Amino acid sequence: MSDKYDPVIVGFFCNWCTSTAADLAGTSRMQYPANVRAIRTMCSGSVDPVYILRALLSGADAVIVGGCAPGDCHYVSGNYKTRRRIKALKTILNTLGLDDERVWLRWISASEGGKFAETMKEITEEMEKKGPNPLNKQWTV
Amino acid sequence: MRNAILDTSKDGMLESIKGFLKGLLEKELVNAVLVPVELPSGNNVVQTLVSNPEKLDAANPLAPVLPVNSARIISSITRTGSSQRKIAVVLRSCELRAVIELAKLKQVTLDNLLIIGIDCYGTYSINDYSNLAEEGKSPTDNALGNIKDGKEDELLREACQVCEYPAPLMTDLTIGMLGQDLGKELVLIARTEKGEELLEGLGLAAEDKSDAATKRETAVAKLLDKMKGIREKFFEQTKEEIGGADKLAAVFGPCIKCQNCRMACPVCYCRECFFVSPTFELEAEKYLGAAEKKGAMRMPTDTLLFHLTRMTHMAASCIGCGACEEACPNDIPLLKIFQLTGTNVQKLFNYIPGRSLDDELPPTAFKEDELEWIGEK
Numbered sequence: 326m327s328d329k330y331d332p333v334i335v336g337f338f339c340n341w342c343t344s345t346a347a348d349l350a351g352t353s354r355m356q357y358p359a360n361v362r363a364i365r366t367m368c369s370g371s372v373d374p375v376y377i378l379r380a381l382l383s384g385a386d387a388v389i390v391g392g393c394a395p396g397d398c399h400y401v402s403g404n405y406k407t408r409r410r411i412k413a414l415k416t417i418l419n420t421l422g423l424d425d426e427r428v429w430l431r432w433i434s435a436s437e438g439g440k441f442a443e444t445m446k447e448i449t450e451e452m453e454k455k456g457p458n459p460l461n462k463q464w465t466v
Numbered sequence: 467m468r469n470a471i472l473d474t475s476k477d478g479m480l481e482s483i484k485g486f487l488k489g490l491l492e493k494e495l496v497n498a499v500l501v502p503v504e505l506p507s508g509n510n511v512v513q514t515l516v517s518n519p520e521k522l523d524a525a526n527p528l529a530p531v532l533p534v535n536s537a538r539i540i541s542s543i544t545r546t547g548s549s550q551r552k553i554a555v556v557l558r559s560c561e562l563r564a565v566i567e568l569a570k571l572k573q574v575t576l577d578n579l580l581i582i583g584i585d586c587y588g589t590y591s592i593n594d595y596s597n598l599a600e601e602g603k604s605p606t607d608n609a610l611g612n613i614k615d616g617k618e619d620e621l622l623r624e625a626c627q628v629c630e631y632p633a634p635l636m637t638d639l640t641i642g643m644l645g646q647d648l649g650k651e652l653v654l655i656a657r658t659e660k661g662e663e664l665l666e667g668l669g670l671a672a673e674d675k676s677d678a679a680t681k682r683e684t685a686v687a688k689l690l691d692k693m694k695g696i697r698e699k700f701f702e703q704t705k706e707e708i709g710g711a712d713k714l715a716a717v718f719g720p721c722i723k724c725q726n727c728r729m730a731c732p733v734c735y736c737r738e739c740f741f742v743s744p745t746f747e748l749e750a751e752k753y754l755g756a757a758e759k760k761g762a763m764r765m766p767t768d769t770l771l772f773h774l775t776r777m778t779h780m781a782a783s784c785i786g787c788g789a790c791e792e793a794c795p796n797d798i799p800l801l802k803i804f805q806l807t808g809t810n811v812q813k814l815f816n817y818i819p820g821r822s823l824d825d826e827l828p829p830t831a832f833k834e835d836e837l838e839w840i841g842e843k
Contacts, residue, residue, distance in 0.1 A: 373775075374774075374775065374778035374779075375740060375771070375775040375778070378771055378774050378775055378778070379768075379771055382768075382770060382771050382774075383756075383759065384759065384760060392841075394841075395834065395838075395841075396834070402832060405832035405833075405834065406829070406830070406832055408832070408836075408837050408840055408841060409815070409828060409829065409831075409832055409837070410778075410829065411840060411841075412814065412837050412840050413778065413781065413782065413811050413814065413815075413828070413829070414778055415840075416807075416810050416811050416814050417774070417777055417778060417781060417807045417810070417811065420705070420806055420807045420810045421708060421709065421710075421714055421774075421803075421807065422705070422708070422709030422710035422711075422713070422714070423710070423711060423714070430840055430841045431841060432841045459711045460711050461760070462760075463711060463712075463715050463760075464760045464761065464762040464763060464764060465715050465719065465764045466711075466714075466715050466718075466764070466769070466770040466771075
């Protein structure tokens with residue numbers, strides 16, 4: 326294990342949009358940092374906060390949830406619920422003095438391969454600036 | 467809102483309330499009453515489903531203790547549907563607010579329940595209550611004495627010291643004590659047709675909004691006003707005590723993941739908890755792998771994850787009864803943590819748990835045009 330800090334980012338990407346955008350970025354040979362560990366979910370609305378919390382408590386430096394833009398949800402309203410859930414989670418993290426800017430929500434549609442690559446670059450750079458997640462050192466949580 | 471006066475000058479407050487409840491059963495206005503009843507040992511009261519009016523002799527809805535938030539009990543009685551027979555349930559404000567939350571979650575059926583709310587001056591921990599009783603002092607007299615003398619009750623649980631809802635919200639009938647001359651009278655306030663039928667059935671002379679009811683409203687408003695400052699200070703202090711990864715890890719340090727808090731919480735709504743699922747029954751290799759990640763791993767695992775997850779699930783509905791803290795064997799200050807985060811989440815969605823059946827639960831409801839900035843930069 327090298328000592329150099331290389332952010333670990335966990336991505337939960339909706340099957341109908343952001344996951345497809347990731348494929349598009351790949352097939353178009355777009356370059357982006359390999360820091361994101363992508364997990365495909367059927368809807369951003371199926372990402373329970375427990376998954377995000379578990380990633381953060383286990384030492385991931387950031388979590389990004391990718392879903393369809395408001396109005397475009399494959400299941401009509403899943404992403405509206407995601408939006409409420411993520412905002413509530415961020416409020417809780419912020420209240421408890423934990424860094425809520427390590428949780429990102431982005432709307433990336435299936436055709437936006439470029440936006441996907443850009444966003445992954447952006448979050449990786451932000452986390453490089455921010456430094457490692459302090460919870461990474463806490464073996465007691 | 468018709469109301470009636472219940473004279474307490476002859477028999478005292480407790481006997482008068484008992485008389486009122488007995489009347490409900492004797493006149494067959496209801497078939498059963500759910501009410502706190504003193505145990506023969508005297509060291510606790512328990513919610514009891516009473517069908518025989520004689521058994522109400524030991525009833526004590528004034529006892530300053532909340533052994534279980536009754537919303538859980540009402541849920542077990544009515545979850546699979548209500549009975550054809552009527553049950554009057556005597557509830558404190560926090561219990562009733564939880565009942566309303568559970569009704570929205572379809573875990574309580576309100577049909578054929580007659581909700582009698584009782585003004586609450588706060589409760590003691592079960593231990594404090596039984597200690598007083600064992601010393602031969604009546605906890606109820608102790609609490610009522612303090613109210614009469616206008617003294618701060620030192621034994622009150624923290625949840626009660628910062629409670630904004632001494633007056634129950636969604637009742638059919640309220641037993642109003644706040645702002646009344648308790649040695650003389652109480653006011654019974656019917657807030658629905660069902661409540662009015664009770665007053666009629668008991669032959670109590672009902673008038674449209676009496677002076678007593680107005681006095682009570684003034685007293686409630688005054689209390690709320692006082693509570694605002696107290697709560698603000700309480701939240702600031704809490705933020706100071708728990709903020710940040712290190713302090714949070716320290717506060718939850720004593721957690722043994724017994725999950726008593728989850729069992730006691732009236733609004734922890736999952737019928738099967740994720741944290742007792744096989745997800746957390748790992749193979750040896752997985753444990754070792756996880757330990758290698760940070761070099762060491764606390765066992766049992768995922769204590770903080772458990773609390774934070776519970777928080778994200780029920781914060782919007784947290785009514786601040788403090789049953790979680792009461793249930794904690796290691797005195798983790800759960801009430802203040804959950805009240806602080808709960809209040810912030812509720813503010814976000816402009817939601818007050820237990821206020822009305824029409825307010826949709828924030829996690830299931832949404833608006834198309836809200837929180838637009840989240841998800842975009």
